[in-house]
Amino acid sequence: MDFSLSEEQKMLITSARDILQRECPPSLIRQVLNETKGYSTSLWEKMSALGWLGLVFPSEYNGGGGNFMDLSVLLQEMGRAALPSPFFTSVIMSGLYILDAGSREQKERLLSGIASGEIVITLAISEKGTDDFKPDDMKTVAAVDQDNYYITGTKIFVPYADSADYFICLARIFNDDKDKGLGTFVIKKDSPGIKVDLLKTMGSDHYCRVEFKETPVQEVIGTEGQIWHALEKTLWKNVVALCCDMVGGAQKVLDMTVEYSKSRVQFGRPIGSMQALQHHCSDMAVAIEAMQSLTLEAAWRVSVDLPFYTEASIAKSLVSEWYPRCTQLGMMIQGGVSFMEDHALPLYYRRAKALEVAFGNSDYHREIIAESLI
């Protein structure tokens, strides 16, 4: 048994932390969140130059040949910096899906493009009133005409759809059992019949609504009717990835809070010397330890190709509760200054809640856990 990280992983942590501290300060985040794209293109280019975007792609596709454990430590650093970027939708959801379900040619073309930062692909799956993990209710359809598919339907919560180069759209081809009869289709941006609207959130998600009206597809990924297994697995990997981001963010919040409590003097002493605050901080520290344990366990299982869905639910259920709670305890301890927008904490406060509700909150995942017990 070995709980240690590899030397490369440790180096990745140090370098990512340094780079993001410099390149992704809160002032930059505030700036990009207000801009049309919602993320920094120049930082994205740097990330690709550093090999971060291709980290888990095999080298033959321009990737670094890393595994999910490597990715998980990088994601923690991104969460620590509260980095807003299309990493989840492009690298993880689209990239890992293509890696699993795409043809060799597609992998060569699309994965290299993602890794080099040349293209951003966003996954369009959610619809009004549907559960991402249960596509039975999905209404977007792919109709066949001549030799091509045409997509009609409305997708919501599609990240960065207003600037992405491609969509991978989940649509129903034929009315068959639940998750059969589905296909995944690559659609180029600005194709006919597409309308994209920004769905502003209180977080940094840059969600969009994408309406497709008889939109022609560029290509199909995977075999029609047989894509769900691979797509589902990708979504679950994204759950684990989100947990990594949330753990990194919670740790940063604790670090900020402890730092503040050591220097802030009231009643003639640093407030960090007060018992109630110490207990809050130690509750956070223990919770972070727990969150990290569960998250790394799930990530490890992904990296060695063991079943991991239950472990992903276990991790997400805990981080969904504790990351927001850490931001609240942190804000209570840091007081009024941390409520101001020029402080970093509001970014984490909102982001924590937005990530809590993405891909299932605690209740959702506890139900899955409970089901697995019966």
Added chain:
Amino acid sequence: MDLKFTREQESFRQEVIDFCHQNMEKRYTPEYAQAFREKISQKRWPGLSIPEKYGGLGRGAIHRVIFMEETSYLRAPIVHYDYGVTISLLGNMLLRHGTEEQKREYLPLIANGTIHCGQGYSEPEAGNDLANIRTLAIRQDDHFIVNGQKMWVHDARVYKYSLIMARTDPQSEREHGLILLLMDNKSQGVTVIPQLAMNRQFTPQVFLDNVVVPVSNLIGEQGKGWQYYNELKPFYWNKEQGAEIGMIRRLFDDAILYLKDWQQHTTTRFQHELIKQKMAEAMVDINVLRHMVYRMAWMEEQGIDLFEISAKLRVFHVETWLKFTGILTSILGREGILESGAAEAALNGMMSRLYPAAALQLMQRAGPSYIKNIISTEILGMPKPW
């Protein structure tokens, strides 16, 4: 014991509701809001608990709470804080310690909503530890010269006055030698720097540079500022009681309506049950809050000491509000974090605004940790940790 409202209180409640329905418009504009507030001023409802001889309506604290609750529930375009802070701090301060002249000059203007007064207490080094204040107000003949820096002086940008707590004796320490001054925000030497907060409001920092405040604006006696502040802590902690319950009740009712419909989209029966349980829990908390708010108002009318109930109410309110906004945002999922504008936004984007804004409760007016210390030491009599 009789927990029914009197017929008079019930009919006043209906009067407020009717007034709102008659005068509220569907779309908010600054002009409509201004006109609405002027009508409220004409009715002198901000002066519900101010004695008639000082221009108020002399009807009592319960009426004041009813007014705040119903206007808040209906989302009338008034800023409850404007009235809350002015009445609870300046109004009460003048009633207890103002000169007859001061009462006759300012109370009628508070009662008809003409003037508002924010609190100028906190400083960068004096947050929970308010006794650490450094702002100096040195007496010179018929005025004070004030120098210092105040924080969280909402809303010095638009209110006429701020109630400044300052040190009049430079040799004094901590709670000694403090005074309360009613300062005109437009005085020379006052610089107001607004800062954007997570509740999307601008909260001003105020810099005071040789500001001249006439002695006639001193409230009460020199050196007793801390004593006065202490007396009014219950009001300081709970400035907009009534408005707060109106708000939470309205959010709860809106949520129930939305969720009844939304249950069609809830994907599992388990989620249903859980949502029902959580809303039921929230209802229990709201009932506690409402009871305590009205009990405190009744106690105020009876002249009973409010210290204990207001400390407990403050803690209960903070924890309830944070818990409820957190749980509701979570229940609503991604639709809950959408801002208003998108058709998909749950409750018209309310939680994307309220969830972050609720965090203000964590530190405003002494955070819950500090008040829990007070409950432990001053109410339960446990030994002080320092």
